[in-house]
Amino acid sequence: MLKIVVCVSGGGTNLQAIMDAIDNGKITNTEIMAVISNNAHAKALNRARNHNIPALCLSPKSYPDRAAFNEAFTEKMKKLSPDLIVLAGFLVAIPPAMVDAFEGRIINIHPALIPSFCGVGYYGLHVHEKALEYGVKVTGATVHFVDQGMDTGRIISQKAVYVQEGDTPEVLQRRVMEEAEWVLLPQAIDDIANGRIPLPKKNL
Numbered sequence: 431m432l433k434i435v436v437c438v439s440g441g442g443t444n445l446q447a448i449m450d451a452i453d454n455g456k457i458t459n460t461e462i463m464a465v466i467s468n469n470a471h472a473k474a475l476n477r478a479r480n481h482n483i484p485a486l487c488l489s490p491k492s493y494p495d496r497a498a499f500n501e502a503f504t505e506k507m508k509k510l511s512p513d514l515i516v517l518a519g520f521l522v523a524i525p526p527a528m529v530d531a532f533e534g535r536i537i538n539i540h541p542a543l544i545p546s547f548c549g550v551g552y553y554g555l556h557v558h559e560k561a562l563e564y565g566v567k568v569t570g571a572t573v574h575f576v577d578q579g580m581d582t583g584r585i586i587s588q589k590a591v592y593v594q595e596g597d598t599p600e601v602l603q604r605r606v607m608e609e610a611e612w613v614l615l616p617q618a619i620d621d622i623a624n625g626r627i628p629l630p631k632k633n634l
């Protein structure tokens with residue numbers, strides 16, 4: 431059984447896609463141990479609670495500085511000790527110590543085809559605004575392993591989505607979510623849970 435912790439910051443539609451996929455059997459051999467958000471008001475936390483999944487808030491605002499938050503966040507994750515950490519719309523930089531402790535065991539969904547429209551400042555709606563501004567005809571989403579960089583880890587999977595005439599950032603974001611994110615992330619988790627994508631040995 432693959433034990434996962436899902437980290438969220440906002441609406442939680444990717445979390446919902448994961449929970450639904452577990453319920454309908456598209457994801458097997460997987461258990462969500464907990465959902466963690468940096469944002470106490472994240473709708474994603476209510477989605478977890480409605481699914482009887484422990485929902486925790488760990489906010490940088492509750493700590494004197496980022497170093498203290500990073501330490502608390504990392505210690506909490508070590509105590510939970512999941513097999514896999516899934517970043518699903520999580521907007522906080524992962525502490526370097528957590529990346530080290532869970533090397534090769536953290537995945538992220540990015541709403542663009544990395545290496546396009548990624549890195550510092552490229553998150554949420556802003557990604558789609560930039561894609562439309564540039565005038566790309568095709569965008570999409572990427573699932574990748576998380577390393578010490580921002581959106582730089584080894585790519586696991588990608589799915590292309592066509593930009594349509596008259597798209598607004600909101601319309602494009604929704605299409606990328608529906609056609610790419612909500613497909614790729616559950617698929618990646620199921621592939622990991624069933625050994626089609628190998629994980630490194632757990633750091634003791």
Ligand code: GRF
Pocket residue numbers: 438439440441442443444445474518519520539540541553554555603607611
């Ligand atoms: C969305 O912009 C999504 O593209 C990205 O994170 C944001 C929030 O997603 N992955 P969610 O609805 O909280 O899963």
